[in-house]
Amino acid sequence: MSSYTAFRIHQDEEGHRAGIEPLTRSEPTEGEVLVRVTHSSVNYKDALAGTGRGKILRTFPLVGGVDAAGQVEDSRHPGYRPGDQVIATGWGMSFDHDGGYAQILRVPGDWLVPMPEGLDSATAMTLGTAGLTAALAVHRMLVNGQRPELGPILVNGASGGVGSMAIAIFAKLGYEVVAISGKPRLHDWLRTLGAARVLGREALAGARRPLEKAQWGGAVDNVGGEMLAQITRTLAPGGNIAAVGLAGGHELNTTVMPFILRGVSLLGCNSVDIPLPLRTQLWGHLADDWRPPRLEAMLTATVGLGELPKVFEHMLAGETHGRILVQVD
Ligand SMILES: NC(=O)c1ccc[n+]([C@@H]2O[C@H](COP(=O)([O-])OP(=O)(O)OC[C@H]3O[C@@H](n4cnc5c(N)ncnc54)[C@H](OP(=O)(O)O)[C@@H]3O)[C@@H](O)[C@H]2O)c1
Secondary structure (H helix, E strand, C coil), rough: CEEEEEEEEHHHHHHHHEEEEEECCCCCCCCCCEEEEEEEEEEEHHHHHHCCCCCCCCCEEEEECCCEEEEEEEECCCCCCCEEEEEEEEEEEECCCCCECEEEEEEEHEEEECCCCCCHHHHHHHHHHHHHHHHHHHHHHHHHCCHHHHHCEEECCCCCCCHHHHHHHHHHHHEEEECCCCCCHHHHHHHHHHCEECCCCCCCCCCCCCCCCCCCHHHHHHCHHHHHHHHHHHHHEEEEEEEEECCCCCCCCCCCCCHHHHEEEEEECCCCCCCCHHHHHHHHHCCCCCCCCCHHHHHHEECHHHHHHHHHHHHCCCCCCCEEEEEEC
């Protein structure tokens, strides 16, 4: 294929625009791999980048998409040969390098993870950056001493990609999971994924004092802002909060009390540049012992590249849930 189709984002004197374009294939240079992309996915960051509503891209124009999976077509990296199935997420994709919303992706081979046994491109992208980020949060919390006896795990932004994955993984690992969601119609769906209880977004609104009654053994926070502050005030001694997202705000106004009197830990999670050994380990877990049992129930839509603008608008308006797979090829 000498020319291929891509969803490309521009920002210039004419302003922001994005859509499908034909691009010409270029050969891989030393260390690079050419991947024939079959699947990608939609993450919150993709919606911000694709609509121009968030400052995600550092250079223009770029192909969007932080996720990609497919088959190696050409390789100048010693670790990969044509025919290998691979996953690429994060790194410079849709940041300062072309991303996964294209039939062809040319990337440094060091950005790739070999497809683990038990996954294919479609299931890997159903998991995508959301699954990898949830796995990173779980990993960081477990390494820092999280255990079921500390109390339930609170997951907010629960109906979103990262939230639903975090619920499923912690439930599978034997934790009691409490979900916070602003979508009452999805409470039953969240229970089927593994939530023991589902609360509304206002559940912690009264938690204003530096230390409130300890209710959670740990938390995965996709929301940030005031809800993260409320979580710091209500976490049990020794508990961990994985700081993942900012769907509700990027500020954090709290006190040092939870940290110095309860030994609470706030663990930053950045899925973009997880070092390769840990990245490979987390994908191995996702394919096996941390694999969400109801992955098919988390996949709520499959779209083509042409439908991305509409999907981005729905996601930013809070009208999507679960995971959205992009069928590229
Ligand atoms: N650190 C990292 O490496 C990393 C990786 C991936 C994503 N993220 C971030 O994590 C967050 C979740 O990403 P995602 O891909 O899962 O997005 P998503 O699928 O759009 O999910 C976000 C969820 O947050 C909740 N929400 C939205 N607006 C809210 C508001 N104003 N207040 C409270 N809750 C709100 C909604 O859940 P309910 O309706 O159920 O409440 C929504 O489904 C985003 O901020 C994203 O940028 C970070």
